[in-house]
Amino acid sequence: MGGNAPVIVQSMLNTSTKDVKASLAQIEALKAAGCEIVRVAIPSTSALTGFAAICEASPLPVVADIHFDHKLAIEAVRLGAAKLRINPGNIGDSAKVDEVIDTALQAKIPIRIGVNAGSLDKEFAEREDLGHTEKLVASAKQFVQHFESRGFTDIVLSAKAHDVRTTVDAYRMLADELPHIPLHIGITEAGTAFQGTVKSAAGLGALLLDGIGDTLRVSLTADPVEEVRVAWELLQAVGLRRRSPELISCPTCGRCQVDLINIATQVENRLQEYRTPIAVAVMGCVVNGPGEAKDADVGVACGKAKGAIFSKGQILKTVDEDQIITELFKEIDKLGK
Amino acid sequence: MGGNAPVIVQSMLNTSTKDVKASLAQIEALKAAGCEIVRVAIPSTSALTGFAAICEASPLPVVADIHFDHKLAIEAVRLGAAKLRINPGNIGDSAKVDEVIDTALQAKIPIRIGVNAGSLDKEFAEREDLGHTEKLVASAKQFVQHFESRGFTDIVLSAKAHDVRTTVDAYRMLADELPHIPLHIGITEAGTAFQGTVKSAAGLGALLLDGIGDTLRVSLTADPVEEVRVAWELLQAVGLRRRSPELISCPTCGRCQVDLINIATQVENRLQEYRTPIAVAVMGCVVNGPGEAKDADVGVACGKAKGAIFSKGQILKTVDEDQIITELFKEIDKLGK
Numbered sequence: 001m002g003g004n005a006p007v008i009v010q011s012m013l014n015t016s017t018k019d020v021k022a023s024l025a026q027i028e029a030l031k032a033a034g035c036e037i038v039r040v041a042i043p044s045t046s047a048l049t050g051f052a053a054i055c056e057a058s059p060l061p062v063v064a065d066i067h068f069d070h071k072l073a074i075e076a077v078r079l080g081a082a083k084l085r086i087n088p089g090n091i092g093d094s095a096k097v098d099e100v101i102d103t104a105l106q107a108k109i110p111i112r113i114g115v116n117a118g119s120l121d122k123e124f125a126e127r128e129d130l131g132h133t134e135k136l137v138a139s140a141k142q143f144v145q146h147f148e149s150r151g152f153t154d155i156v157l158s159a160k161a162h163d164v165r166t167t168v169d170a171y172r173m174l175a176d177e178l179p180h181i182p183l184h185i186g187i188t189e190a191g192t193a194f195q196g197t198v199k200s201a202a203g204l205g206a207l208l209l210d211g212i213g214d215t216l217r218v219s220l221t222a223d224p225v226e227e228v229r230v231a232w233e234l235l236q237a238v239g240l241r242r243r244s245p246e247l248i249s250c251p252t253c254g255r256c257q258v259d260l261i262n263i264a265t266q267v268e269n270r271l272q273e274y275r276t277p278i279a280v281a282v283m284g285c286v287v288n289g290p291g292e293a294k295d296a297d298v299g300v301a302c303g304k305a306k307g308a309i310f311s312k313g314q315i316l317k318t319v320d321e322d323q324i325i326t327e328l329f330k331e332i333d334k335l336g337k
Numbered sequence: 338m339g340g341n342a343p344v345i346v347q348s349m350l351n352t353s354t355k356d357v358k359a360s361l362a363q364i365e366a367l368k369a370a371g372c373e374i375v376r377v378a379i380p381s382t383s384a385l386t387g388f389a390a391i392c393e394a395s396p397l398p399v400v401a402d403i404h405f406d407h408k409l410a411i412e413a414v415r416l417g418a419a420k421l422r423i424n425p426g427n428i429g430d431s432a433k434v435d436e437v438i439d440t441a442l443q444a445k446i447p448i449r450i451g452v453n454a455g456s457l458d459k460e461f462a463e464r465e466d467l468g469h470t471e472k473l474v475a476s477a478k479q480f481v482q483h484f485e486s487r488g489f490t491d492i493v494l495s496a497k498a499h500d501v502r503t504t505v506d507a508y509r510m511l512a513d514e515l516p517h518i519p520l521h522i523g524i525t526e527a528g529t530a531f532q533g534t535v536k537s538a539a540g541l542g543a544l545l546l547d548g549i550g551d552t553l554r555v556s557l558t559a560d561p562v563e564e565v566r567v568a569w570e571l572l573q574a575v576g577l578r579r580r581s582p583e584l585i586s587c588p589t590c591g592r593c594q595v596d597l598i599n600i601a602t603q604v605e606n607r608l609q610e611y612r613t614p615i616a617v618a619v620m621g622c623v624v625n626g627p628g629e630a631k632d633a634d635v636g637v638a639c640g641k642a643k644g645a646i647f648s649k650g651q652i653l654k655t656v657d658e659d660q661i662i663t664e665l666f667k668e669i670d671k672l673g674k
Contacts, residue, residue, distance in 0.1 A: 014589035041591035043622070065590070118629025162585045162630075164574050168546055189585045189620070189629065192598075192605050196588075198538045198570040205539025206546050209505055219588035221601040221619070227588070233535040237501050248499045248526045251533075251556035251564070252351035253402070254378035261529075264558040268529050282558070283526070285380070292455025292526065293499075 001156065001214050002182035006241055008215040009231045010037040010184070011224040012065070017042065020050040020057075026224065027058050033228040034243055037215065039063040039085060042072050048079060055080030063112070070096035074103045083156075085112040088143050089121035101152045110154040112184055113147065115140045117161030117170075133169040136161065140174060144181060156215065157181045160188035164203040175212045182214035189219065196220040197230050201237070208238045245271045245332075248293050249282040256284035258302040258321050266325055276336045280328070281310075290315065298331045300324050338493065338551050339519035343578055345552040346568045347374040347521070348561040349402070354379065357387040357394075363561065364395050370565040371580055374552065376400040376422060379409050385416060392417035400449070407433035411440045420493075422449040425480050426458035438489045447491040449521055450484065452477045454498030454507075470506040473498065477511060481518060493552065494518050497525035501540040512549045519551035526556065533557040534567050538574070545575045582608045582669075585630050586619040593621035595639040595658050603662055613673045617665070618647075627652065635668045637661050 001008060011030050015023040017040055027038050038060050042048060055062045063083040064076035070091050073084055084104055088097045104111050115121075117136055124130065124139040136159045147155055157178065159170045167187050174183060187203045190196035200218040207213050218230040235241040249264040250256070264282045271280060281299030283292065293299045294313030301308045301315075307324035308315045309331060319327045338345060348367050352360040354377055364375050375397050379385060392399045398419035403410040407428050410421055421441055425434045441448050452458075454473055461467065461476040477496045484492055494515065496507045504524050511520060524540045527533035537555040544550050555567040572578040586601040587593070601619045608617060618636030620629065630636045631650030638645045638652075644661035645652045646668060656664045 012588060012590050014591060014593065016591055039590075043592045047591065116629060118631065163576065164542070165546060165576050189587050189618070191584045191586045192601050195570055195574075195584060195605065196586075197534060198542075198567060199574040201535045201538035202542025202546070202571060202574045205501070205535075206543035209502060209539070209543050221586040221588060221598055223598075224589070230535060233532055234539060237532075237536040237539045239500065239502050247528045247532060249528045249533075249558040250526050251349060251558060252561070253349050254351060254353055254384065255380045256351060261558055261560075264529050268532065281526070292453060294455065 005214065007208065007213050007235060008036045009034055009228055009235070010039060010063075010215050010217045011035045011227045011231075012039040012041070012217065014224060017047045017050045017054060020053045023050065023054050024057055027054075027060055029225055030228055031060055033225045034232050035060060035228045037061050037063060037083075039065050039217075041065045042076055043067070045072065045075075048072065048075055051076060051081075052079040055082070068092075070100050073100045077103045077107045077109065081109065083110045083112060085114050087114050087116060087119060088146075089115070089139065090119060094146075097146075098150060101147055101150050104154075105150075105152050108154075110156055111147070111152070112156040112158060113140065113143045114184075115143065115157075115159045116188060117159075117163070117166060118188070132161075133166050133173065136166070136170045137173045137177070141177065144178060155181055156184050158184040158186065160186050162187065162189040164199055167203050168206050171207050171212050172210065175210070183212060184215045184217070185213040186217040186219055191221060193220050193222040193226055196222070200230060201234050204234060205238055208234070208240055242277050243275070245274050245276055246279040247271060247282065248279060248296055248299070250284040252284060256302070257304040258284070258307070258324075260284045260302065263300075263302070263324060267328065270325075270329065271332075274332070274337050278332070278335050280332060297335060298328065300328050342551065344545065344550050344572060345373045346371055346565055346572070347376060347400075347552050347554045348372045348564045348568075349376040349378070349554065351561060354384045354387045354391060357390045360387065360391050361394055364391075364397055366562055367565055368397055370562045371569050372397065372565045374398050374400060374420075376402050376554075378402045379413055380404070382409065382412075385409065385412055388413060388418075389416040392419070405429075407437050410437045414440045414444045414446065418446065420447045420449060422451050424451050424453060424456060425483075426452070426476065427456060431483075434483075435487060438484060438487050441491075442487075442489050445491075447493055448484070448489070449493040449495060450477065450480045451521075452480065452494075452496045453525060454496075454500070454503060455525070469498075470503050470510065473503070473507045474510045474514070478514065481515060492518055493521050495521040495523065497523050499524065499526040501536055504540050505543050508544050508549050509547065512547070520549060521552045521554070522550040523554040523556055528558060530557050530559040530563055533559070537567060538571050541571060542575055545571070545577055579614050580612070582611050582613055583616040584608060584619065585616060585633055585636070587621040589621060593639070594641040595621070595644070595661075597621045597639065600637075600639070600661060604665065607662075607666065608669075611669070611674050615669070615672050617669060634672060635665065637665050
């Protein structure tokens with residue numbers, strides 16, 4: 001993690017750790033969607049029940065997310081957590097935080113320091129000389145310095161807000177001021193699938209385009225599998241990683257003479273099964289395709305109830321509308337699956 | 338448009354201009370969703386039929402989108418287009434482009450110069466000394482200079498690509514090099530509703546956060562009303578404009594003991610009808626709310642089958658899960674609709 005390593009996709013279970021079977025099933029579903037790290041909340045001692053079994057059987061590293069109670073953090077390490085996520089500001093006095101740090105140091109596992117705009121350490125929340133973003137950054141920096149002063153350097157840092165601009169500004173400052181610390185990026189409490197996708201893509205997209213972010217979580221009030229789907233779509237959008245082929249498809253307009261939305265949606269769905277790093281174009285008319293999609297490996301430019309199948313800008317054949325998808329996938333399949 | 342004016346939301350009809358009734362109905366639907374400018378494609382002489390009637394009856398300014406044929410552009414101006422969108426590179430020789438410019442100048446309507454990565458002017462497409470982005474920018478700049486040299490200054494400029502990074506880089510360069518020209522921003526051929534939303538939010542979000550963009554279109558292979566919905570969500574996400582209240586809602590996690598996805602989705606849907614510029618929080622647990630949402634005007638922090646309704650961080654009352662939405666909206670309604 002960090003440096004030139006790929007940006008890692010993370011999500012969080014919404015099952016109870018007490019239900020090991022359901023938790024492991026959700027981890028499998030998340031993994032199948034492309035999740036690479038899972039986080040679980042440990043809100044109480046009873047939530048530790050099952051945690052060891054989950055860590056042991058999980059095919060993905062399991063991060064324990066702990067608030068308020070340092071003893072839960074220490075116990076989670078003992079039970080096999082691959083990483084801790086704490087907000088040192090709500091763990092209590094410094095001695096308790098230090099106990100957690102030392103336990104993780106001994107166990108050789110990383111800690112994510114998760115600062116959050118909504119629950120800032122009092123010392124910073126009340127400072128009138130600092131703006132909202134500066135408070136977040138100052139608090140994060142102080143925690144990092146404290147961890148490092150104890151010899152703990154296996155740190156990941158996050159400083160989330162539900163406001164996109166605050167979050168982007170804070171991470172840009174952190175990347176600038178703490179270039180050696182890997183950053184976990186996210187917009188917190190971003191909302192439901194629709195609003196949360198837009199907020200996360202806007203804020204995290206801006207950061208990723210700047211080269212900021214080592215792990216990311218798209219926070220949605222939705223099935224965690226959706227979070228992973230959006231995260232991958234975003235990494236693909238900014239050109240950092242690719243999981244399935246790229247789809248280039250026109251918006252519809254008055255020039256279009258086929259059922260483009262239907263064709264593009266079908267192509268998109270089928271492409272989810274492919275792992276080839278190719279670009280596939282579905283263009284609605286001759287103004288846009290094949291010309292505008294000449295860098296696509298395979299594509300179709302639709303005309304009146306017809307489609308011209310093309311490859312790298314060269315038309316291979318023209319087929320009837322009802323044959324477009326079949327013929328397009330014949331060409332896609334030639335490039336592997 | 339331009340300067341400190343609000344960023345304007347644009348979309349494009351996918352009806353035929355020959356069907357005036359359907360076109361006007363789509364304009365009404367787009368307007369209801371918050372669209373402020375509509376564009377229509379004029380691919381042929383026959384598409385001019387109905388165009389005058391649409392311009393006349395439309396409650397929104399109608400932009401004529403024309404490729405290849407300068408005569409269509411000239412005729413569209415005569416029939417009442419509020420603006421032209423052309424890619425001068427495909428209109429033909431300079432005399433034809435100049436005829437279009439002079440017609441728009443006389444009619445006192447603006448022209449959007451729409452350069453596109455996929456259909457670059459040959460002069461630039463073939464230059465080996467320039468990168469992809471530089472070609473787009475150089476071509477756009479040359480067109481602007483030509484228009485200005487003819488005394489035409491009512492220009493809007495776009496330079497879209499389907500690649501997010503190319504688009505962002507190009508617009509950043511244009512904003513830097515042509516600070517006096519309003520920019521229409523968009524990611525072209527961004528794909529279906531899901532992929533296109535993520536790509537558009539990532540690229541346009543980065544630009545809007547930089548203060549770049551005077552009008553925007555989210556291009557989706559989907560119902561144009563969806564484009565407008567995403568555009569507004571994006572403007573809200575980056576804090577530039579607000580149409581409906583802001584929803585702050587937790588991702589789900591193991592701490593949550595209510596059906597948060599259901600509650601948040603219901604709240605989101607009902608909030609669509611509100612035009613009050615408030616923030617509403619739906620928090621899944623006591624770790625996050627009301628503390629993390631203390632800047633929300635109204636909110637609920639859920640516990641075990643209960644919800645604490647709060648305002649500005651102060652708990653007003655605690656209600657049963659099935660009363661959460663009713664009680665929350667009682668408070669929301671007090672702030673107006």
